[in-house]
Amino acid sequence: MSVVAHRNQVLGLYRDLLHHSSKFAAYNFRDYAVRRTRDAFHAAKNETDPVKIEALIRNAEHQLEVVKRQSLISQLYGGEKLVVENPKNQKILRRH
């Protein structure tokens, strides 16, 4: 695959993973999924070994399927927000 095609594929996966990660209803899972996705893509951004890049892409594709299914389950069963998600507490936190 050409470099440009790789780049587009990786960026597409990154965008999709962030999009679906942010759909978790559960605060802690949502925060983790978004953070872990960012950290993993940033850590691998200078990877040049084509074999490793291929493995990273396969893994990201698998993770995307997991996140799609699990964010949906989270929406089905989740609901109540945590105390830190309350806008009033966001203000308290900013003051500190």
Place this chain on the structure above:
Amino acid sequence: MSLLRFAQGPARMLRNVRPTAQITRPAVLPRFIVSPAASAFHTSAKRMQAAESQTLITPSAESLGFEVTGVKTVDNTRPIYMDMQATSPTDPRVLDAMLPYMTELYGNPHSRTHSYGWESEKGVDQAREDIAKLIGADAKEIVFTSGATESNNLSIKGVARFYKGKKNHIITTQTEHKCVLDSCRVLSDEGFEVTYLPVAKNGLISMDDLKAAIRPDTALVSIMAVNNEIGVIQPLEEIGALCRSKKIFFHTDAAQAIGKIPIDVTKMNIDLLSISGHKIYGPKGVGALYVRRRPRVRLVPLLTGGGQERGLRSGTVAAPLAVGLGEACRIATVEMAYDHERVKQLSERLINGIQSKVTHVYRNGDEVQSYPGCVNLSFAYEPSDARRALGAEYDMAHSSIRFGIGRFTTEEEIDFVVSRVVAHVDKLREMSPLWEMVQEGIDISKIEWAQHA
């Protein structure tokens, strides 16, 4: 064992909170259709939660010293969870691995005559591999159990009973989990002698004490890897080397350790190692026991029957739970460095946050040899300290809090906890006669308290 609830308003510290009233079930059972019935299900789930939250404010009879004056669930929010040593949330990736085995793949993993059995067996075997890899073992050395309690019972009672007659002595520590201490108590009723090693102020055992306690008839040394209350890490490698040189079996309860700190059964000369599923973001109700094959460790099983798990644990292996534990271990192997770095950062943020704003706060446990995700802090001069000085029971008087930080904890949660702790410690100290005296420069340790009848 303390469940911390940081609700809005005064911090509520509850222990063993259980809803006492029956949850009213919705008249129409929810259906699992995504849309548009999903919204109908959502509403009924919310109603159930609402009914539940009203009853949550009743503390159980054993909520020692923790008073609850009614949790104000402002805007229907849930408290922060910071009790990872008690249990951890199931990782969505773990649930994702389990779901096929709770739906389509329901075969008995021990059925050898059809494909339903084979597909379950394949999942269980993969799980065994993943667990073994995390601790540097061979898949054949892993036995599935119902949890770390069963693994501990099986190791201690199993080894002792097998070698009874020739060897009648067991060594453990005073700070072990209850299931280890209770297994030892049962064995002393059966005629075994048990040495309970003390620990130093930092929570660690002394190798000299251990050496001195070893006898020619010592069968087993059982010492936990990471303590559940204060997070100290015992010197496993040194203990393992000593036990191997004396030809004594070494068992370690690693429920709080695996996936959090590197464990290698070969390097550390561990003969038996207990694993729990739900402490490492896996499912509840499953655990594993590592039993060394070379040199062979022999055990008398607790359960007899079909002879599953090398005859050490009869009963059909719970395939979905085993698969969940395997996946939790696989993730732990891959994520250990990332998780550890993150937990360390949050731990420092919590400790520095509190100590920069409150004086006389002490961390329990060794400063270096401890897992950062278990932060146990003592707050001096709270009213409870005064009660202890006046002869109150230990449980009623202790003023330390255990904060359990994990994979899914956020900076926001840490900052919120810091702000709540700071506010309420100040408030509690204002109520404390000891704090007033400290402020006036009186040396508390020189006071002679009147004896209570």
